[in-house]
Amino acid sequence: MAVSYKPVLWNRQKKKYDQILWMGIALILGCFAIFEFLLHPTITIETLIIRATAFTAIILLHIILMIGPLCRLDKRFLPLLYNRRHLGVSMFLIALVHAAFCIIQFHALGDTNPIASVFLSNPNYQEISQYPFQTLGFFALIILMLMAVSSHDFWLNNLSPKMWKQLHMSVYIAYALLILHIALGTLQYEKDLFYTILLWSGFLTISGLHLVAGWKTRSQLRAEQNALKQEGYFEVALLEEISEKRAKAVFVDGQNIAIFKYDGKVSAVSNICKHQMGPLGEGKIVDGCITCPWHGYQYYPGNGQSPPPFKEKLATYRVKIIKDKIWINPSPFPEGTAVEPAIINHG
Amino acid sequence: METLVSIILTIAGIYLLLGLLFAILFLFKGITKVDEAAIDSSWGFRLLILPGTICFWPVLLRKWIKGQNKAT
Secondary structure (H helix, E strand, C coil): CCCCCCCCCCCHHHHHHHHHHHHHHHHHHHHHHHHHHHHCCCCCHHHHHHHHHHHHHHHHHHHHHHHHHHHHHCHHHHHHHCCHHHHHHHHHHHHHHHHHHHHHHHHCCCCCCHHHHHHHCCCCCCCCCCCCHHHHHHHHHHHHHHHHHCCCHHHHHHCCHHHHHHHHHCHHHHHHHHHHHHHCCHHHHCCCHHHHHHHHHHHHHHHHHHHHHHHHHHHHHHHHHHHHHHCCCEEEEEHHHCCCCEEEEEEECCEEEEEEEECCEEEEEECECCCCCCEHHHCEEECCEEECCCCCCEECCCCCECCCCCCCECCEEEEEEECCEEEEEEEEECCCCCCCCEECCCC | CHHHHHHHHHHHHHHHHHHHHHHHHHHHHHHHHHCHHHCCCCHHHHHHCHHHHHHCHHHHHHHHHHHHHHHC
16 A cells, blocks of 8 residues: 655655745745835835735745756755745746736726737737736746646556656746746836846846756766776667567677566566467566466566576566666676666656 | 737646546546555545646546456
């Protein structure tokens, strides 16, 4: 039986993280509101809320986008990654307040449906200086909403890790939309250069950090691949090529090898069944055993041994996974030797 | 433009309404058939996944039907 889901798995670190997060949010909101009120004493409370929430949400989004590359560059930033989901959901809630006040203030007083009014009230879609920038913010908010509502582990398990990851990578589309939302919106009316400098320096910081982290990851990957080549490994397949509980057969360095993917692991054994030389790679894993498609002879994927009382044994091979690629060392171990399977890391 | 926006918003509205109806049924009955880790889960957890269920209901419906087929 699996462990039951909880709304939030609180622990001391998470509580501390959230306390600091909400203190930070209150500080940004408060400081911005004070400065805005001092600069524009006639500002209405609605406008103040719209501006303060917009500023806070975009600052939080920048912090969120910086955490990933910072952690790849320096492991000391890892505590920031630990509860990033709460940071993301908090950012979405603040952006939602911003959107709600915008829609109430600018679109709720006419006869048109307020949401339709976001798209229809300004039809200048062909002009850059008067572009209906609110539509860009609307689409960004939809993406952030889909990410926020799918942030619980339940969704990671039920949407599948691949789909969940793809969905959450769309934060970059939301970020691009928001940069345009601000550049074509507030910056067109704002005379103060402060916001322009802040936005573009934020964009350059995010882009720069991603480029540097990407370069570092690539260098590490190359170093790992070169090390594997020197140890006699060959790159033989992509993880996605092999279906769950199925295999891919490869010929490497004169060896006929079947690579099986099962239960988040990958193992490699000889592709030839000991019974009548059936192609094991065309079989599948049944009840935890590789099962020959010809006559159903079975072997454990981790050690190539038939389940007792049977005595058949297959040669086994070392497997490694680097990024999404499977590497095999074609030097066979003696038949029946246990080899640690390579673990599939969905991150 | 007005017609297009109106059609898209109507479709989105129907999708979310169906999602809400599905979510009520799913959170009472279907969730335990789809994910065994949800069997002893609290109502706080079910409330937390309600918005996601309304958004992603076709994925869960497919899993629910698939689970039923496997059981029979």
